[in-house]
Amino acid sequence: MRNLLQIKNYSMIRNLCTLPKLRFIQYVKNDKLHLGMSSHNGEEIMELSKNTGYPNNMRQFIEKNVDLNVIREKLDCFEKIKTSDVKLVAPILNPQKIICLGLNYRSHCEEQKIEIPKEPIFFSKFQSSIVGPTDDIIAHKITTKMDWEVELAVIIGSPAYHVSREKAMDYVFGYTVAQDITAREWQKKNGGQWLISKSMDSFCPLGPSIVHKSELDGSNLSIRCSVNNIIKQCGNTNDLIFPIDDIIHRLTKSITLLPGDVILTGTTGGVGVFRNPREFLKVGDVIESEVEGIGKLINTVVSDE
Numbered sequence: 001m002r003n004l005l006q007i008k009n010y011s012m013i014r015n016l017c018t019l020p021k022l023r024f025i026q027y028v029k030n031d032k033l034h035l036g037m038s039s040h041n042g043e044e045i046m047e048l049s050k051n052t053g054y055p056n057n058m059r060q061f062i063e064k065n066v067d068l069n070v071i072r073e074k075l076d077c078f079e080k081i082k083t084s085d086v087k088l089v090a091p092i093l094n095p096q097k098i099i100c101l102g103l104n105y106r107s108h109c110e111e112q113k114i115e116i117p118k119e120p121i122f123f124s125k126f127q128s129s130i131v132g133p134t135d136d137i138i139a140h141k142i143t144t145k146m147d148w149e150v151e152l153a154v155i156i157g158s159p160a161y162h163v164s165r166e167k168a169m170d171y172v173f174g175y176t177v178a179q180d181i182t183a184r185e186w187q188k189k190n191g192g193q194w195l196i197s198k199s200m201d202s203f204c205p206l207g208p209s210i211v212h213k214s215e216l217d218g219s220n221l222s223i224r225c226s227v228n229n230i231i232k233q234c235g236n237t238n239d240l241i242f243p244i245d246d247i248i249h250r251l252t253k254s255i256t257l258l259p260g261d262v263i264l265t266g267t268t269g270g271v272g273v274f275r276n277p278r279e280f281l282k283v284g285d286v287i288e289s290e291v292e293g294i295g296k297l298i299n300t301v302v303s304d305e
Helices: 002-014 058-063 068-073 106-112 184-188 194-199 244-251
Strands: 023-029 032-038 044-047 080-082 087-089 098-102 121-124 137-139 150-156 172-179 204-212 222-227 230-236 262-267 286-291 295-303
Touching: 023 058, 087 204, 121 194, 150 222, 150 244, 150 286, 172 262, 172 286, 172 295, 184 194, 204 295, 244 262
Parallel strands: 098 262, 137 295
Antiparallel strands: 023 032, 023 087, 023 204, 032 044, 044 080, 098 121, 150 172, 150 262, 172 204, 222 230, 222 286, 286 295
């Protein structure tokens, strides 16, 4: 199992590796949480939270509003360790909010043969649903219809309330990859239990890194999901119906967004429930979820034992 984790850790950081400089990760070393940055080739981690005065977790780091120009200048000075010697965890573990959007890609509406929504559809996931980029996804006994939804996730960088669309990106810290696992029978039936269907334990893999907004254009990134090496979803964030600045503007009309909050921006076409015949995840399936310039999640479905 250790060798498998090492392979997953290494391959996911290397994948899609234009590798911007400011790629923040969290990892466990000697049973303690650490904050770091990935090296350009993905083989090394620069330890940000050792002998630097920086916090050892991402949310506190964002809250401190650290001068990133100083970090850029000191990239070669941080102590380095091998990526294969640690376990990567979700790049943020304790957001105050996880806010998600439904029906926010034109292709996702088209596969359902429904009209494009005139207003965004918001829902939430619980913090307890978060797992890391190589962690297992639990096939809970109460569902047999688990589905995949790869998404670009936005990480908020500063408190935001009554924010104009023109200023919205000023409040973004960066981007990560999310997999919005969904129990379809709970979402579609059983009274339409969206919260249950989306928030079961392990239903929100995040990672492998948070890339700072200065390194990527979130409005034009390729996005892809495969199951057992078969591509299921392939799209681009330029297909978003409600773009990131509009999402933040609309949310902050009534909700204060806080540093570290996570916004899942929606999924592209290709989900299992709208295929013919329908497809759902089963124990043993390996889901790979990736966004250009950020990296890849590699999660295996396991039984609920």
